[in-house]
Amino acid sequence: MAMEKNRVFSLLIVLVLWFMISGKFLQTAESLTVGINYGQIANNLPSPTRVAGLVSSLNISKVKLYDADPNVLRAFLNSQVEFVIGIGNENVANMTDYSKALSWVQNHIQPYLPRTRITCVTVGNEVYSGNDTTLKSNLLPAMQSIYAALVALGLNKQVNVTTAHSVAILGNSYPPSAGSFRSDVAEFIQPLLNFHAMANSPFLINVYPFFAYKDNPDSISLDYVLFRPNSGITDPNTNLNYDNMLYAQVDSVYSAISTMGHQNIDVRISETGWPSRGDPDEVGATPENAAMYNGNLLQRIAMQQGTPLKPSVPIQVYVFALFNENLKPGPTSERNYGLYYPDGNPVYNIGLNGRLPSMSSSASNPLTLLPELVLFMLVIVTLFWQL
Numbered sequence: 001m002a003m004e005k006n007r008v009f010s011l012l013i014v015l016v017l018w019f020m021i022s023g024k025f026l027q028t029a030e031s032l033t034v035g036i037n038y039g040q041i042a043n044n045l046p047s048p049t050r051v052a053g054l055v056s057s058l059n060i061s062k063v064k065l066y067d068a069d070p071n072v073l074r075a076f077l078n079s080q081v082e083f084v085i086g087i088g089n090e091n092v093a094n095m096t097d098y099s100k101a102l103s104w105v106q107n108h109i110q111p112y113l114p115r116t117r118i119t120c121v122t123v124g125n126e127v128y129s130g131n132d133t134t135l136k137s138n139l140l141p142a143m144q145s146i147y148a149a150l151v152a153l154g155l156n157k158q159v160n161v162t163t164a165h166s167v168a169i170l171g172n173s174y175p176p177s178a179g180s181f182r183s184d185v186a187e188f189i190q191p192l193l194n195f196h197a198m199a200n201s202p203f204l205i206n207v208y209p210f211f212a213y214k215d216n217p218d219s220i221s222l223d224y225v226l227f228r229p230n231s232g233i234t235d236p237n238t239n240l241n242y243d244n245m246l247y248a249q250v251d252s253v254y255s256a257i258s259t260m261g262h263q264n265i266d267v268r269i270s271e272t273g274w275p276s277r278g279d280p281d282e283v284g285a286t287p288e289n290a291a292m293y294n295g296n297l298l299q300r301i302a303m304q305q306g307t308p309l310k311p312s313v314p315i316q317v318y319v320f321a322l323f324n325e326n327l328k329p330g331p332t333s334e335r336n337y338g339l340y341y342p343d344g345n346p347v348y349n350i351g352l353n354g355r356l357p358s359m360s361s362s363a364s365n366p367l368t369l370l371p372e373l374v375l376f377m378l379v380i381v382t383l384f385w386q387l
């Protein structure tokens, strides 16, 4: 009888230990659903291994790169972070050649799967709002060869193929229900949308209400762009009320896409953010406004809000950016979009208390799993002790 009791008791211990272990793993799965852009146009950023530690301390589960930096992809091996990787505009022409596209996928995606979760590749950035006509005509063929390469390797269900646009491709964005593409862009967009529908990949846009505000600070309400309480703007065609510009712009894109005959293409925000510093003529670029914009945006993401047009589709956002990037050209604001300074200090406080590991430690340090290992050993020992 004493033997029986002992057995029941240790079974209980095993169960409790098991729940403690699995509970720990469940917790890490409960990460923020916000994504972050990890731009690297800088000469003072911490090593990718330390950045992996920072990202994990922030509980951020999605990272977007502008390239396919092997040092970054290796640093995040086994991290559960989902990656969007990029093919730069300078490499788009090459990718129109299927054999080059195939070897790109074989060299930059395949080796990391499945241990680094690459779920999307963006081919080119803001191509249709630029001036390079060759690049514009090469974009879709490049996307098609990358897609064909993924199909050939059996990876097209795991990895989406898309490109990121500036909202400058919209000719009209107000009211949102009247959103439409610029006429010079429409000829490219129609076949692109057909591609998205065929490949089931999302339409990505970079949206910066800051630009609109900076250009018209007298006529655009700061509350409306910073997600602060305001009466909003009502779309006269739909009667939908918009309390912020970001959602209005996303819905303009949905309307523009719908005008071209597509109802089932997801729109996602590949970049949005607010600079903490700017030149004297860049009105609104302050740490207070940046904290307000990004902080309020995070709250809305946490609430899984959709836009007024698609209330049941939570907005999917990659915030720009993780770090200030000191080598970005252009106005001062361009170098000041980061949530973090390169030394790991937050630029402003929005309640994200991440920590950049020191030089000597690293995120993938196996010692971080020590408690789990000890518990696991205990379980095994208890089991054997009974047999």
Ligand SMILES: *[C@@H]1O[C@H](CO)[C@@H](O)[C@H](O)[C@H]1NC(C)=O
Pocket: 027, 030, 057, 058, 059, 351, 352, 353, 354
């Ligand atoms: C990350 O998640 C852990 C466990 O849920 C929590 O204790 C921690 O505060 C979170 N960190 C951030 C920056 O949200």
Ligand SMILES: *[C@@H]1O[C@H](CO)[C@@H](O)[C@H](O)[C@H]1NC(C)=O
Pocket: 090, 091, 094
């Ligand atoms: C494009 O391909 C050519 C020939 O293979 C190569 O020399 C060049 O470096 C490639 N360009 C880029 C940007 O990768």
Ligand SMILES: *[C@@H]1O[C@H](CO)[C@@H](O)[C@H](O)[C@H]1NC(C)=O
Pocket: 129, 130, 131
């Ligand atoms: C394209 O060219 C126009 C006129 O030359 C110029 O105003 C505009 O800034 C250019 N756009 C880009 C993205 O270079």
Ligand SMILES: *[C@@H]1O[C@H](CO)[C@@H](O)[C@H](O)[C@H]1NC(C)=O
Pocket: 119, 120, 157, 158, 159, 160, 200, 201, 202, 266
């Ligand atoms: C690819 O995009 C589609 C459409 O947005 C989405 O439903 C799917 O989950 C994405 N696939 C991956 C692997 O992220």
